[in-house]
Amino acid sequence: MSAWTSGGALVSSIEITAATVRRGDVIQLGGAARRVEDLFQLPRGAKQLVFESGDLLTVHARTRLVAVRMPRRR
Template identity: 70%
Template sequence: MRSYVPGGALVSNVEVTATTVQRGDIIQLGGHAFRVTDLLQLPQGAKQLVFDSGELLTIHTRTRLAAVRVLRRR
């Protein structure tokens, strides 16, 4: 599903994995939204996500999370 937000940006709900997660993705965890600011590659395909709040989350290759992605205009 894609929709417009008031600022005119196009957003999309996506399912992210360790392979597809990107900087800027907004992930909902425990009722709170966290924006991914950095990604660190770990052994065996895992990634450590760094959120703008400073918190860390490690996801493995089979982890699937719902996220909102702001699509950039071209």
């Protein structure tokens, strides 16, 4: 699913895993949207996500989440 933001940018909802998550992805957790600020590789394909709020989330290799992603600028 794709939608336009109020600023005119096209965003899309995508399924992400530890292998595909990127900085800037917005993930809905516990009813709140959280933007990934940084991420760190962990053993066995897991990643630790650091959100702008300072919260942390460990995503294991098999974890699947839905995120909103804006296209990268060129």
